[in-house]
Structures are given as structure tokens and as C-alpha cells.
Amino acid sequence: MSVLCLDLGGTKLAIGRVAYPDKHATQTDAVTAITRLPVPQQADYAGMLQFLNQAIEPQLDGSVRGIAIGVPGTVSLQNGTLLEVMNLPCLIGKPLAADLEARFQLPVSLNNDANLFALGESVLGNKRNLLGITLGTGVGAGVVFDGRLYSGKHCAAGEIGCFPYLDGIMEHYCSGQFFRRFAHCPGEQVRARALAGDTDALVLFQRFGEHLAELIYQTLLAYDPAEIVLGGSVSQAFALFNDALWQRLAERADVSRLEGLSIRASTEANAALIGAAHWFFQYKGDSNHEMAVA
Structure with a gap:
């Protein structure tokens, strides 16, 4: 089945x-x-x-x-x-x-x-506590506590992209919208230029990493996660903004908050599909399927 x-x-x-x-x-x-x-x-x-x-x-x-x-x-x-x-x-x-x-x-x-996505990462990685952040057309997040997805009343517990930021909201600066706004093209094109050594594209990813660090800092205050997994199309360029992200985090957060913290890009192309299946089992009450991570 x-x-x-x-x-x-x-x-x-x-x-x-x-x-x-x-x-x-x-x-x-x-x-x-x-x-x-x-x-x-x-x-x-x-x-x-x-x-x-x-x-x-x-x-x-x-x-x-x-x-x-x-x-x-x-x-x-x-x-x-x-x-x-x-x-x-x-x-x-x-x-x-x-x-x-x-x-x-x-x-x-x-x-x-x-x-x-977060639930799928939890299941695939056998992680009982993590925060999954998707960086695509917009920004979203999922919270897994003790092997269980915490959705909130309206499945909106992770709407961190709507946090106020600068002249708008976080989503404007931490998703593909950032590249369309400042480079006037999709993030995939900016990534290709950066990998080819284009200075302007490299600087743009550095700025992106700094903005993302501000968002992650807010999630550290709200959720205190041990692990953060990034998904979505923009996360495929993780190597281009990882250094800038950590540099800004080091400026913003206490050392104690960053100690032991893992931030990585997902390597599971189908995490969201696996998560959807596991949510279906829970929501529809399939008693033959164990929802919690072992």
C-alpha cells in the first residue's frame, strides 16, 4: 500500500x-x-x-x-x-x-x-528535535519537538518569514524574492554567476547570508534548536552564504547559544514527501504506523 x-x-x-x-x-x-x-x-x-x-x-x-x-x-x-x-x-x-x-x-x-519538510528531515535523519527552514519562493519553517511535529492551531507555528524586518518582512530578504529584487533575476541565475566567479553575485550572496543570520537569530530566541536544516531552492547555494551567515550570527548571538548548533543544507530531495506521508498516517489515525521517531 x-x-x-x-x-x-x-x-x-x-x-x-x-x-x-x-x-x-x-x-x-x-x-x-x-x-x-x-x-x-x-x-x-x-x-x-x-x-x-x-x-x-x-x-x-x-x-x-x-x-x-x-x-x-x-x-x-x-x-x-x-x-x-x-x-x-x-x-x-x-x-x-x-x-x-x-x-x-x-x-x-x-x-x-x-x-x-521538517517532519521528513526528522524521520530521515532520526532527529527528535530540529527546526526546518525552507528558502524558496518564500520562507517557511517547521518545528519538531521530541519526534513530533508541532503545527500550531492553523499549521502556522513556523511562519517566520512574516517577521517584520527592515522595510518589509523577513521573506523579502531571505528567499528568492531577495534576488529578484536586487539582481532582477531568479536566484538560480545569480548562483550560476557566483560559481563562475562574478564579484557582484558573490557579494549578493554574502548579503543574503547576513539577512538570513538575522532571521536565524530570531529563531534561536524563539525555539532554541540544536539543529537547523535548510531546504528549498535557495538552500542549494548554501556554500555561497554559509560563511557570511555564521559571521553575522557570531556578532548577534551569545557564544552559549551557538555552542553545538548545527546549520546545514538538506541533502534529501524528497524530505517533504516523506513528511507528508508521515503526517497522513498521524492525521488519519493509522494505528499500524508509528509516527514518532525511534
């Missing part, structure tokens, strides 16, 4: 099947039939629902027992609707879970994508 898992971002969708209930479901290779698709921009709800239907349909076989979706926003667990979705406003207030359940006659679970 398996659960079909979707990681829906502002610009990209990853979808794959995760085997369960199975002790091997904690491994990356438990995810099969992975497809990655661009998310249509400026789509209305009907268009987005059609896109999701077309992505899900080919993945369904006799093994699929449910659908688990990570979304870039806050969620009402009671009625399966999205409350705030900055990058996909067409989904706000819409009965996404109910519509997909009616279409495919399968149970559907929703949670914030950063929450599921």
Missing part, C-alpha cells in the same frame, strides 16, 4: 508515492514514481484544481490509499481549507481537500509544506 504525496510550492510541484505501513517508509527510496511539474501562475481555483487533478490521476494505482499534500500557507485542519497562501492566492478559503476527496474517493490530508 502507499500514499500519494504532493509538495505544492509557489512555482513547482513534486509528486510521488510513499510506501506504507512499512519500516522502509522512513527511507528516501520509499518514494517512487516521482514527477516534478511547474505550477501554473495566475490560475484561478478551477484552473489550479484541474492542474492538480491531472497531476494526481496518472499516479493512482491499486496501492494508493490516500493523498497527502503540503501547501505553502496556513491550513484549517477542521475543514481542509487554506487560510493564507501568499504565493497561491487562488486557493484561499477553497475546499481543496473536500474537492479532491470527492474527485478521487480517497482521504486527503493537508499541512504546511515547511512543516512537512
